[in-house]
Amino acid sequence: MTTPSNLAIHIKGLSKTYKTGFWFKPKITHALNNLTLDVYEKEAFGLLGLNGAGKTTAIKIILGFLAPTAGSVQVLGGKISDREVRNQIGYLSELPYFSRQHTGRELLEYFGSLHGLSGSKLHRRVDEVLELVRMSKASREKVSGYSKGMLQRIGIGQALIGKPKLLICDEPMSGLDPVGYKEMRDIFIDLKKMGTTLFLNTHIMDEVERVCDRIGILHGGQLREVASVSDILQSSVHVDYWVDVDSQDASRLAGTPFQKSIAENGGVQITGSSLSETLNLLNQRQVKTKGLRPLSSVMEAYFLKSIAGQSSTESGRASK
Amino acid sequence: MRRIFCVAQFTFRELIRSNMLYIWFLSVVVFSALAFLLSILSFGEVQKIFMDLGLVGMEFSGLLVLILSLAVTYNTEFDQKAIYLQLAKPITRGEYLLGRVFGFFSIISLVIIGMGLFIAGLVTLVGGGQVPVLFVYSTLFLLIEMFVLTTLGLTFQMIGTSMVGVVLYTMFTIFLGHGMGQVDWLLNQKLAPTVKTMLRIVHFLLPNLEAFNLKDRIYDPNLVLGWTQWQEVLLYAFAYSFVVFLIGWINLEKREFM
Numbered sequence: 001m002t003t004p005s006n007l008a009i010h011i012k013g014l015s016k017t018y019k020t021g022f023w024f025k026p027k028i029t030h031a032l033n034n035l036t037l038d039v040y041e042k043e044a045f046g047l048l049g050l051n052g053a054g055k056t057t058a059i060k061i062i063l064g065f066l067a068p069t070a071g072s073v074q075v076l077g078g079k080i081s082d083r084e085v086r087n088q089i090g091y092l093s094e095l096p097y098f099s100r101q102h103t104g105r106e107l108l109e110y111f112g113s114l115h116g117l118s119g120s121k122l123h124r125r126v127d128e129v130l131e132l133v134r135m136s137k138a139s140r141e142k143v144s145g146y147s148k149g150m151l152q153r154i155g156i157g158q159a160l161i162g163k164p165k166l167l168i169c170d171e172p173m174s175g176l177d178p179v180g181y182k183e184m185r186d187i188f189i190d191l192k193k194m195g196t197t198l199f200l201n202t203h204i205m206d207e208v209e210r211v212c213d214r215i216g217i218l219h220g221g222q223l224r225e226v227a228s229v230s231d232i233l234q235s236s237v238h239v240d241y242w243v244d245v246d247s248q249d250a251s252r253l254a255g256t257p258f259q260k261s262i263a264e265n266g267g268v269q270i271t272g273s274s275l276s277e278t279l280n281l282l283n284q285r286q287v288k289t290k291g292l293r294p295l296s297s298v299m300e301a302y303f304l305k306s307i308a309g310q311s312s313t314e315s316g317r318a319s320k
Numbered sequence: 321m322r323r324i325f326c327v328a329q330f331t332f333r334e335l336i337r338s339n340m341l342y343i344w345f346l347s348v349v350v351f352s353a354l355a356f357l358l359s360i361l362s363f364g365e366v367q368k369i370f371m372d373l374g375l376v377g378m379e380f381s382g383l384l385v386l387i388l389s390l391a392v393t394y395n396t397e398f399d400q401k402a403i404y405l406q407l408a409k410p411i412t413r414g415e416y417l418l419g420r421v422f423g424f425f426s427i428i429s430l431v432i433i434g435m436g437l438f439i440a441g442l443v444t445l446v447g448g449g450q451v452p453v454l455f456v457y458s459t460l461f462l463l464i465e466m467f468v469l470t471t472l473g474l475t476f477q478m479i480g481t482s483m484v485g486v487v488l489y490t491m492f493t494i495f496l497g498h499g500m501g502q503v504d505w506l507l508n509q510k511l512a513p514t515v516k517t518m519l520r521i522v523h524f525l526l527p528n529l530e531a532f533n534l535k536d537r538i539y540d541p542n543l544v545l546g547w548t549q550w551q552e553v554l555l556y557a558f559a560y561s562f563v564v565f566l567i568g569w570i571n572l573e574k575r576e577f578m
Contacts, residue, residue: 060577063408064407065404065407066578083412086408086409089408091404093404093405097396097401098402099334099396099402100396101334101337102334111405111406113322113326114326114411116322116410118322155405158405162410
């Protein structure tokens, strides 16, 4: 299989089926169904999906932790089993766990040594990474005393220790507080500027909007669509807005195709394709607005629209 | 080779900091108390008591460190999934497993040799005697046995799906492995062919830990331990550990991390 040289990940017809239950009555779960996807070098790609959509399964197959039922994966032009390929990959698992008996620095030294670094080269790289993930001060403390955010930053540190060309992260913002979330997002933006290819598996829309160049939406183990973030942000996807108006004005919006609900105190929820369209509508109706705020982001609306129509919204996993 | 050393060093440090050396300390205290108590009750057999009890204590503490280390690291590596981040690095699964074996064996060796030196010191200083060379040989045989059991325990860790399972398989194997003398005896008795076949299979599959047991024979005047016997023991230990390691390696290669 030959792949263009600018592809970081090339996935073709990937499927994964799990068999659970008793042998005489097996339950077959299709975690992934014929996934075909290309991720280009130096881009930030976000794989979106509900819980159980197959995002983690896809990452585990890319990294060689799971064997696919069908299909193939090429990473940086080679097989994941090649040492040289893995030397150029960084991986951060969801809620990474480390031996609690080591300090952050010791962990990075260990992971660096697995990348073949040693001596002063290793120590220099550890210092650089600690600086990058803003953990220099706490680096000599034991991991057992770290907060969730600090653990996540050491996690990203170990992923970056080998100067990876490709960074694969599974729910990197999981469980982070707003400060930790912002710090992680800033790290990703820095990495993107440095030319690292990012493959993020997430369901946090804000992260996607600010970090990613393209997204893929996975639902029920199937890829629903792939789109560029800038195209989505300029698209005419309908977003709900909450408009604060007097109750008298609210009645003028009643019955319009955009109006969704009216609150007793005068608030109106309306659906508009964009902010300008919404403002035009309000002007046409001569409604005096006291305030206006979007109830969801364009990305979120796009995502929900994309997965709409599925029978189950609780779980994205298909089973039979 | 360097990566194997790194994994071994990391494992060793992890186990040391998991307070495994408290087992050594506890064993020394219990052993000392028992040895002094028994030496008061016995007449002129102080050295013998020190050495007999010491060898049992060495084996017991070595096994305890092995079992606890398997339990602690199973939880960290598999239940908490710390292994994911390591296997995503440019290291083969075989290198990872071999590094773990050496890391485990290092701490077990530290405990056994530490206790051996303590006993040798007691025999020399308190008992006023000399440490027989067979005591040293017995300690070395114990170390060889521990290497076999470490490889076996870690292979169970690669195959097992729960911490309890891994611990039970290992303990069961240790128990049966020490009963190989009885299996040998049974094989020499008149038994049904099917029973004999089953016993032969057990004998073939499980490690013959009696081959490493010199504890009961350090005062045996007829015991001759030449190069041939050493070769046999080393060859058996190496061959058994190698096959078991291969099984563990293949299982780790095939293992799916859900």
